[in-house]
Amino acid sequence: MIAAQLPVLQVTVPLLAAPACLVLRNGRQAWLVTLVASWITFATAVLLLMQVLDQGPLSYAFGDWAAPWGIEYRVEPVNAFVLLIVSGISAVLLPFAKSSVAREIPSQQVSLFYTLYLLCLTGLLGVTITGDAFNLFIFFEISSLSTYALIALGSDRRAFTASYQYLIMGSVGATFILIGIGLLYMMTGTLNLADLAARLPGVAETRTVRSAFAFLTVGIGLKLALFPLHLWLPNAYTYAPSAVAAFLAATATKVAVYVLLRFVFSVFGVGFAFDAMPLSMILLLLAIAAVLSASIVAIFQENLKRMLAYSSVAQVGYMVLGISFASVTGLTASILHLFNHALMKGALFMALGCVMYRLGTVRLAALRGLGFRMPWTMAAFVIGGLSLIGVPLTVGFISKWYLVLGAMQKGWWPVAILVLAGSLLAVIYIWRVVEAAYFSSEEASNLEDVREAPASLLVPTWLLIAANVYFGVDTTLTIGVARRAAELLVGVSQ
Amino acid sequence: MIQNPVLRVVSKLIIPLILLFALYVQFHGDYGPGGGFQAGVLFASGFILYAMVFGTRAVHKVAPLWIWRPLVATGLFLFIGVGFVSLLFGKPYLDYDALAQEPLVGQHIGVFLVELGIGITVAAVMIVIFLAFAGRNQ
Amino acid sequence: MDTFGLFNYWVVVFLMMTGFYVVIASSNLVKKIVGLNLFQASVFILYISMSSVKGGSAPILEEGVTLYSNPLPHVLILTAIVVSVATTALGLAIVVRIREAYGTVEEDEIHRQDESL
Numbered sequence: 001m002i003a004a005q006l007p008v009l010q011v012t013v014p015l016l017a018a019p020a021c022l023v024l025r026n027g028r029q030a031w032l033v034t035l036v037a038s039w040i041t042f043a044t045a046v047l048l049l050m051q052v053l054d055q056g057p058l059s060y061a062f063g064d065w066a067a068p069w070g071i072e073y074r075v076e077p078v079n080a081f082v083l084l085i086v087s088g089i090s091a092v093l094l095p096f097a098k099s100s101v102a103r104e105i106p107s108q109q110v111s112l113f114y115t116l117y118l119l120c121l122t123g124l125l126g127v128t129i130t131g132d133a134f135n136l137f138i139f140f141e142i143s144s145l146s147t148y149a150l151i152a153l154g155s156d157r158r159a160f161t162a163s164y165q166y167l168i169m170g171s172v173g174a175t176f177i178l179i180g181i182g183l184l185y186m187m188t189g190t191l192n193l194a195d196l197a198a199r200l201p202g203v204a205e206t207r208t209v210r211s212a213f214a215f216l217t218v219g220i221g222l223k224l225a226l227f228p229l230h231l232w233l234p235n236a237y238t239y240a241p242s243a244v245a246a247f248l249a250a251t252a253t254k255v256a257v258y259v260l261l262r263f264v265f266s267v268f269g270v271g272f273a274f275d276a277m278p279l280s281m282i283l284l285l286l287a288i289a290a291v292l293s294a295s296i297v298a299i300f301q302e303n304l305k306r307m308l309a310y311s312s313v314a315q316v317g318y319m320v321l322g323i324s325f326a327s328v329t330g331l332t333a334s335i336l337h338l339f340n341h342a343l344m345k346g347a348l349f350m351a352l353g354c355v356m357y358r359l360g361t362v363r364l365a366a367l368r369g370l371g372f373r374m375p376w377t378m379a380a381f382v383i384g385g386l387s388l389i390g391v392p393l394t395v396g397f398i399s400k401w402y403l404v405l406g407a408m409q410k411g412w413w414p415v416a417i418l419v420l421a422g423s424l425l426a427v428i429y430i431w432r433v434v435e436a437a438y439f440s441s442e443e444a445s446n447l448e449d450v451r452e453a454p455a456s457l458l459v460p461t462w463l464l465i466a467a468n469v470y471f472g473v474d475t476t477l478t479i480g481v482a483r484r485a486a487e488l489l490v491g492v493s494q
Numbered sequence: 495m496i497q498n499p500v501l502r503v504v505s506k507l508i509i510p511l512i513l514l515f516a517l518y519v520q521f522h523g524d525y526g527p528g529g530g531f532q533a534g535v536l537f538a539s540g541f542i543l544y545a546m547v548f549g550t551r552a553v554h555k556v557a558p559l560w561i562w563r564p565l566v567a568t569g570l571f572l573f574i575g576v577g578f579v580s581l582l583f584g585k586p587y588l589d590y591d592a593l594a595q596e597p598l599v600g601q602h603i604g605v606f607l608v609e610l611g612i613g614i615t616v617a618a619v620m621i622v623i624f625l626a627f628a629g630r631n632q
Numbered sequence: 633m634d635t636f637g638l639f640n641y642w643v644v645v646f647l648m649m650t651g652f653y654v655v656i657a658s659s660n661l662v663k664k665i666v667g668l669n670l671f672q673a674s675v676f677i678l679y680i681s682m683s684s685v686k687g688g689s690a691p692i693l694e695e696g697v698t699l700y701s702n703p704l705p706h707v708l709i710l711t712a713i714v715v716s717v718a719t720t721a722l723g724l725a726i727v728v729r730i731r732e733a734y735g736t737v738e739e740d741e742i743h744r745q746d747e748s749l
Binding site for chain 1: 563564566567568570571574577578580581585586587588589590591
Binding site for chain 1: 655661668675682711718722727
């Protein structure tokens, strides 16, 4: 009986826990509620993925109203995989969040923090699981609104301006998505994504559908920080509390990439998006620009959180690059990179959270000699960095490999070379940290009595690092799921 | 706080009517136009008018500040809870048929409870937002 | 006739562009939010316009009426308005905090203060 209700539990469990946290004034109890809800969510996601791989796509009708009329939750391999990423990161992050949040956020706001966190989680999961276009917009806004508030909880006053900037850009993006959905509804009279896909070919030649496509692409592009629409991201990640930065970097952009995949491949279809509209060339150029420019900017950053934020923009570029190939291999690379980037960015931001916990700053100059004061933390950062670069035996290598493979299949060898160039740039900015932490001649003055971060922070960080290595060696699960999801996405639309 | 006697008398007269109308919109929403969102905002506007004319402190006397947060949560619990009740009976989430023997009665109860939940939450949230902004400088 | 028949859409486009322009060009944080509101309101009108059916009455069951307007976009927009209200409230709350931290709501002034840090 429970098995049939899994799709709805995925979203309602965190949604139910959010008001519970609101009532609890005690931060510790709120954290416990959040932890339990998040672990239940993770278990649900695992079960859902197994069910989907076993029996094929699932559909869940809300209130027993059948699909095109009622709201439908639809689980396919691709979104089951994204659900797993989001809930998995959240499950690992929460034990970490407890001490980190207690250090960075005033105690009377802690229960509100967890309320917002749960709402954000609900929104991200909802966006991923829903099969209804308008429902998708609402969940997008639930996650975005809670994200704006979470960022504003940062301790620096620039957190407010960062949050405000994100709010304006995010709302403009959301309104673009709303316009796009409205135009589609105008032409087809339906909001169900599968139903839309069935009806769109009949009206694909109209200007309305084309402008809907443009609005949706730009709107989603804003949400996923596609170059040149990424301006909100660096500030937002830099000034957000460490746990929030880790959660957002690992999940928020991934979900937006998934939405792009969903609309481009299963709603509009490959034929419309890549043949009738020049999406491939646009995404290709923007992705390459993102990879190169953001990586170069990252090299010059003094604040490590900001450096990782720019690196996130570059990594989103890799994901979009895979989409622009419009082939099974390219899509496999994109979906793989969704998972892999969540692992490595989550781990790196959590390592920085450990540094923040002890030092109260993540400026490069303050880190000199830290490799000997906090050996475990910095070792985690180095392994995470290697994964970001794409060294063999880490997850980063796997997704880059598929990306290069996809480019080669298309015969776009300059693109393959640019992917490698992006990796070289990553070597430079990671090396700057390694150099400061291990090879600087004198220790920074603020390290007098700095000790290793507590185990409650280190264990979750190392859990993710271990996942980085494990999934870099044993790729049967990730590649298997990613390939199946990619085949389904490309196949459905043809 | 506004000292103008006309405003003070008139708002005292119409605030009960606003609240009553909000309840009408709330509970008649099953049959005619209306529902939780509209009713919640109307209900909150009564409080907001009271706060604007008589000052936020007068509102704190009517309803202490700590009451709003649990109210926001109550409405949400009610809404989500109704959904979970149908899950317990093995029906899909928010399938109101599960709430009573007769499907039609079940639908009625379901819509009523969900709208009530929305109404409570919307009213509480609107009042909290207003009080948070208005109380900032005190 | 066609130009005038699409009157609603002209209004929508005009409001949309006005709002969007204010969001981009204004350097006052409160005005930006006003622009955002205008931008969103134009989309609400877009939805409501498309739901109208020629000669259709309000979508309430009544005897003798067979042609109704489409109620779905109204419901959608009710939800979107709630989202918009939440965005506005949150945006203004952040502006209040910015004003408390910086003593101004002008973007240039805020940038200047941050650079001198």
